[in-house]
Amino acid sequence: MTPPGPTTPTNGSTTHWVLTIVCADRPGIVHAVSGAIVESGGNITESQQFSSDDTGTFFMRLQVQSAVDRAAFELHLAPVVARYGMDLTLDVVGRPMRTLVLVSTAAHCLNDLLFRERAGQLPLEMPLVLSNHPQLSGLAEFYGVPFESRAVTSPEQKAEFEARVLDAVAEFDIELVVLARYMQILSPELCDALAGRAINIHHSFLPGFKGANPYRQAHARGVKLIGATAHFVTSDLDEGPIIEQNVVRVDHSRTPAELMAIGQDEESRTLTQAVTWFAEHRVLRDGARTIIFK
């Protein structure tokens, strides 16, 4: 999924590129990659790598200052990519990622994404917010983001909503779909269509609780930590590869409603963190795990 980024340098005469590389692990990869970069006249400013013993896969993320344009850079890299069978992405550092946000009625996650994007802390471009409820239109509009809502109360409506999601993904050339407390289960087909580019947030407890009203269960059991997990969407509900987790301490005096408010704060910051890393090409997948190059 190499994004169709700028083809000419963007920063005066040099561009700051970000590369990610995934391939089968074997000796010589770093040398080959760095050789191609040196030949192209590029200078490596940041580099992280990881060899997974679980899957025998090699992962690398590089930032490179270079005066060449995209076509020339790709030409330099092509032989190495071919030789090692690499999955390569090449993007410009800081380019806003085209993101579709799905919400229902809870505002906390959407507000955090919008505010931070506006503050320049989150490299996102949000052409649309889609919701199954109308409540959050005002918030989206304040930040100048188009908002559409359509009810999802029947299988037909659900199919229509999901068709609209796929339309919007195509229409806006969407690279990331964020489920910012979207309270509908996605169909397996949609999960597959968005595999690797949809991120969900949900609450997390120690120990975990199944079934309805987990905050009430957590209260009943007297848990001392509640938190949130951001993960890739898969058709295994809430079981996709984990991107980020946070917890916060609570005590016996908290009501279930207070636990929920506290949990929502963790949801916001955990989701925003996961989205930021994804938009910066810092999240790579290794089977059921994620490699996070912070």
Next chain:
Amino acid sequence: MTPPGPTTPTNGSTTHWVLTIVCADRPGIVHAVSGAIVESGGNITESQQFSSDDTGTFFMRLQVQSAVDRAAFELHLAPVVARYGMDLTLDVVGRPMRTLVLVSTAAHCLNDLLFRERAGQLPLEMPLVLSNHPQLSGLAEFYGVPFESRAVTSPEQKAEFEARVLDAVAEFDIELVVLARYMQILSPELCDALAGRAINIHHSFLPGFKGANPYRQAHARGVKLIGATAHFVTSDLDEGPIIEQNVVRVDHSRTPAELMAIGQDEESRTLTQAVTWFAEHRVLRDGARTIIFK
């Protein structure tokens, strides 16, 4: 379980008492208790209370400076205790709690308990460490604590071990049993016999994992937080009321062995914290929950 503490003041002419009170919630309890304390000449130096909406129970912990001895103090309190049907404990602040420690082969939790007791940070008196393995005898002996080991590899040996636990509880008038990584499942009978005075520690993950080798499972799923939970022992394995929990952040580069080492650190500090609060009469039970008066 009022401990047979000193019957006369221990601190010059005044004693620093700690009281815990549990009873059905109704108006006037605080006034009645404080009235009895004022009449006895005592001065309240610390007070915490909580009314549980879940069970309609009232909980209170007080520290009181008083010149009266135990018998006189109890005489002053008796009418209030009777009137409200209170479950009262009365102890001297800082009195070491008589504690039996059960271990297997892992040293980290035992070492932390022994070191902190020696450092004066943990009000425990440990007359005995019991183990199903001989490995930790040297550690116990360094700190001057008697150590017994007996193998548990058959149902008969298990019954003998548990009989020795109950004997030791009786022999040393034990108030608290700490399972400091004791890797045998206690029989339901022993769980019942120790109900409310046995604390266990186990690892915790977000999400939870069932079955063998949880650290390997956590690694496979790529969890970002691992932790530990200290809880009361009940016959529901690892499901007793939670006393304390902690987590620590990990990343993709950690091996299962490293996750285990990190998890052990959390186990030590979480268990020590739970034991400290218990020994200071700061842990009260409210059904499946705990009230922690920190």
Next chain:
Amino acid sequence: MTPPGPTTPTNGSTTHWVLTIVCADRPGIVHAVSGAIVESGGNITESQQFSSDDTGTFFMRLQVQSAVDRAAFELHLAPVVARYGMDLTLDVVGRPMRTLVLVSTAAHCLNDLLFRERAGQLPLEMPLVLSNHPQLSGLAEFYGVPFESRAVTSPEQKAEFEARVLDAVAEFDIELVVLARYMQILSPELCDALAGRAINIHHSFLPGFKGANPYRQAHARGVKLIGATAHFVTSDLDEGPIIEQNVVRVDHSRTPAELMAIGQDEESRTLTQAVTWFAEHRVLRDGARTIIFK
């Protein structure tokens, strides 16, 4: 500073009151207070107390369910208040506190206050935002809060701005002034006029740094933790009683600009936490210290 709250019960036939009591410490206070409450027909639902060894002062915060109105409640409490020379406040739980917010150009703290107030998590009523710059007017207006800006670039303008602050405090019967990244030093006269009811936020480092551009200094020294401190405003710049502090971990790869962005997050959540506790009457002053009844 007893606020002129409602004089009749607000919650059907009963009101949920919050009381704070400060007086010289001596035996019998708790008994006397609880007696007055029992006589008035009230039921204590939450109670915290602390005796300061530093100043010999007794602090208490109570929540009480009661069917009486304010006048009747105060009548019941009056003899105890007189006898112990108490500083008493009596308010209704959850009543929004009338708050004046001062800002300059940074949006993060103001946004967090407005969003959480709207979400029902922060019991504030904000009749006005005052600024020395016009930039944040749109944000305030989105949340329906009046916004005034006037430049502060000369001593005369500063005096006028501060006069407007005092006018607004009087006009709106302000109980709390929040300096949400207001980047002007208040005059000693204004600090005195707002003593005990103005809260400021500033960045914090380990170790501390004096002088301009502390984030650059923190970067140069390679600090691993950066944070924020919320404190009462006093004429000793940034040295008032501390209400809340937080830190977050950073590493060598962060630029000074990134350190600043991270620090701003800590500022937002620390200020909002401090303001929440203040609005809930959980912050009491003990000389240069604060007592926080969480």
Next chain:
Amino acid sequence: MTPPGPTTPTNGSTTHWVLTIVCADRPGIVHAVSGAIVESGGNITESQQFSSDDTGTFFMRLQVQSAVDRAAFELHLAPVVARYGMDLTLDVVGRPMRTLVLVSTAAHCLNDLLFRERAGQLPLEMPLVLSNHPQLSGLAEFYGVPFESRAVTSPEQKAEFEARVLDAVAEFDIELVVLARYMQILSPELCDALAGRAINIHHSFLPGFKGANPYRQAHARGVKLIGATAHFVTSDLDEGPIIEQNVVRVDHSRTPAELMAIGQDEESRTLTQAVTWFAEHRVLRDGARTIIFK
């Protein structure tokens, strides 16, 4: 300071090497280093790098599986080292670092170092503990570490103690000196002699406090966070490059003595963490900053 490690492979037919590289930053370094490693038949298993904008310095840490011995490996690397003017260290992963520990009377840091070394979590070899007090001899002896004490109550005794430090450094070929709550100020001469290989731990507060009894000052100011900083020893007292910092939350109810106990826990874990990273060659110096390759 390349340690005189094993000259032949240690792990069957291959050795797991750790390299650190520091040199002036310029294009091509990674390619040149990886080329030399590939030529030598090595496989890079872990790699981290950082380019400091502050000093124009390039930092790299690599782990390499290789079948060659030290002499052959160094021969392969020599041209690259010469060409880039590299400061290179080459060691075997996990080799225990020869460490001299200095203590006074507080046991907490020493106990943590000894227990974790014994548990296999800390790659240290401790041939000697030196103290200006005799109290901790039993603890060192339990772990089988020789202990020497000599009083330091006069300038002459201080000079003798420091001479013994330098003797021990030479005698045991010491690579790291740990001041584990050694409560004497080192002379500038000793600081210089140990530059870059001596680590100290001290308490940290927000804000910082100068002068005697900082815990009492922190209490008086009502700080909410206390912590610890591990740093390199320099002749600027407590101002050396920071390696690691931690804080923990406290509240108004803590006495100065309790603050000290809490602070000591942070000291232990912070010092042990810093020492672990140093022993694993993860700590590099960049002027007044440290680069930590976790």
